[in-house]
Amino acid sequence: xxxxxxxxxxxxxxxxxxxxxxxxxxxxxxxxxxxxxxxxxxxxxxxxxxxxxxxxxxxxxxxxxxxxxxxxxxxxxxxxxxxxxxxxxxxxxxxxxxxxxxxxxxxxxxxxxxxxxxxxx
Amino acid sequence: xxxxxxxxxxxxxxxxxxxxxxxxxxxxxxxxxxxxxxxxxxxxxxxxxxxxxxxxxxxxxxxxxxxxxxxxxxxxxxxxxxxxxxxxxxxxxxxxxx
Amino acid sequence: xxxxxxxxxxxxxxxxxxxxxxxxxxxxxxxxxxxxxxxxxxxxxxxxxxxxxxxxxxxxxxxxxxxxxxxxxxxxxxxxxxxxxxxxxxxxxxxxxxxxxxxxxxxxxxxxxxxxxxxxxxxxxxxxxx
Numbered sequence: 001x002x003x004x005x006x007x008x009x010x011x012x013x014x015x016x017x018x019x020x021x022x023x024x025x026x027x028x029x030x031x032x033x034x035x036x037x038x039x040x041x042x043x044x045x046x047x048x049x050x051x052x053x054x055x056x057x058x059x060x061x062x063x064x065x066x067x068x069x070x071x072x073x074x075x076x077x078x079x080x081x082x083x084x085x086x087x088x089x090x091x092x093x094x095x096x097x098x099x100x101x102x103x104x105x106x107x108x109x110x111x112x113x114x115x116x117x118x119x120x121x
Numbered sequence: 122x123x124x125x126x127x128x129x130x131x132x133x134x135x136x137x138x139x140x141x142x143x144x145x146x147x148x149x150x151x152x153x154x155x156x157x158x159x160x161x162x163x164x165x166x167x168x169x170x171x172x173x174x175x176x177x178x179x180x181x182x183x184x185x186x187x188x189x190x191x192x193x194x195x196x197x198x199x200x201x202x203x204x205x206x207x208x209x210x211x212x213x214x215x216x217x218x219x
Numbered sequence: 220x221x222x223x224x225x226x227x228x229x230x231x232x233x234x235x236x237x238x239x240x241x242x243x244x245x246x247x248x249x250x251x252x253x254x255x256x257x258x259x260x261x262x263x264x265x266x267x268x269x270x271x272x273x274x275x276x277x278x279x280x281x282x283x284x285x286x287x288x289x290x291x292x293x294x295x296x297x298x299x300x301x302x303x304x305x306x307x308x309x310x311x312x313x314x315x316x317x318x319x320x321x322x323x324x325x326x327x328x329x330x331x332x333x334x335x336x337x338x339x340x341x342x343x344x345x346x347x348x349x
Contacts, residue, residue: 005338010216012139023227023260026299030331036339044135084142105142112123113145117344118216119225128235128348154234182241202245209343210220210251219235219348 006037008115011046015064016056021049024121025067032074040071041111042100043082046121047089050081050096068098082108122147124212128154128219131164140218141167144175149208151178151200160184160193168196180205221252223337228349229261230279231272236265239347240282247290255293255337256283258326261349263301266294268323284325298328 009028013020024040031038042050054065071077081100086093093102103111112118125148129136137159144150150171152159157179159167168177179197181204184190190199200208209215224243228235239256247253258265270280287294301322302311308328312320322328338344 007338012136019260023300026331027334031335031338034332034335034339036335044139108143109145112143112214112216116214117338118123118214119344120217120219120346120348126345128238153238202241203249205242206246206249206251209222209246209345215343215345217346217348219346 004036005116006039006114007031008039008041008111008118010041010043010118010120011049012044013121014045014048015054016059016061020121021046021064022062022067024119025064027119027121028076029070029074032071032076035075037078038074038076039078039080039111039115040076041080041082041103041108043085043108044088045085047081047085047091047096050079050098050100051091052095052097065097071098080107080111122149122212124148124208124215125150126153126215126217126219127151127156127159128217130155131159131167136218137167141171143216143218144171146172146174149176149178149212151180151205151208152183152197153180153205154183157183157187157189157193160189160197162192162194165194165196178204178208221254221340221342222246223254223341223344224256225334225344225346226256226258226262226265227260228347229264230270232261233349235347235349236262236279237277240279240286242345242347243283243292244286247286253290253292254341255295255333257334257337258294258296259300259334260297261304262347263296263304263306266296266301266306266323266326266328267321269321280323284323287325292325294326295329295333296322296326297334298330301328
């Protein structure tokens with residue numbers, strides 16, 4: 001690795017319905033292994049990835065929420081969630097696992113500007 | 122500064138609004154694929170709230186393919202594939218909204 | 220300028236699979252470098268040698284192969300995403316006791332570490348999603 005790029009991963013898709021959430025987490029964990037600084041932003045339907053109480057066994061999938069719990073072991077602790085997306089879905093931040101920081105549109109613009117690479121899922 | 126690409130039609134309001142709310146001063150927005158449908162004047166008001174120094178582009182091949190080149194709103198600058206690459210070079214990152 | 224491209228769209232399902240190819244060809248034609256193309260999610264179907272589109276339609280896998288041959292490109296298909304979806308090279312076909320392999324020449328199966336490396340090594344990373 002020539003340098004440590006700061007990577008922002010934006011998660012906009014709900015878990016389970018499509019593979020985006022799982023694909024994104026696999027990328028985050030891999031970048032974590034390479035000790036790249038990673039931030040995760042959950043927005044739009046992606047906020048449902050943070051909701052607690054997932055029980056995905058009966059739909060034949062792995063529990064994404066349990067896998068997100070592994071992030072701190074990879075030194076990934078910069079988690080952000082979009083305030084307006086929470087409002088859209090009538091969710092409150094205290095219903096979410098993994099302690100994300102609630103951010104507004106201005107803060108999201110700043111996140112995009114302050115990272116070297118932005119990936120969207 | 123970032124180049125944002127959007128490939129979703131304006132009917133996907135969640136994606137369009139997400140993209141528009143993510144634009145910062147000096148950024149560029151390039152509509153590609155079904156995203157070019159938003160160049161129609163009927164959708165022009167959606168772009169009123171973004172900063173004046175965000176430049177708006179639409180990909181020529183996608184406009185042509187859909188018969189929109191003569192219908193598009195004047196505020197969108199048409200670029201070809203080379204212009205797409207140039208925009209990606211001029212801005213320091215690319216954010217894809219899809 | 221050194222680019223890497225992430226393709227998450229399946230060919231023939233999503234236009235972005237075609238857009239990604241045009242973007243790659245254009246950047247190479249205009250003198251830029253393409254460090255790696257990483258096919259992920261449904262984008263792994265781009266690596267199938269069995270794709271047989273009608274003759275009057277673009278053959279997207281073959282177009283990538285030709286571009287790779289001309290420019291010595293690194294076309295990496297995510298191994299975990301590919302094996303799930305039935306895109307296998309000889310080694311994986313043997314590992315899973317399949318009757319044949321279908322990874323097209325010019326593509327290679329590898330892990331997400333290749334994506335992390337592409338991010339680290341490239342000036343620009345652009346995603347073509349679905």
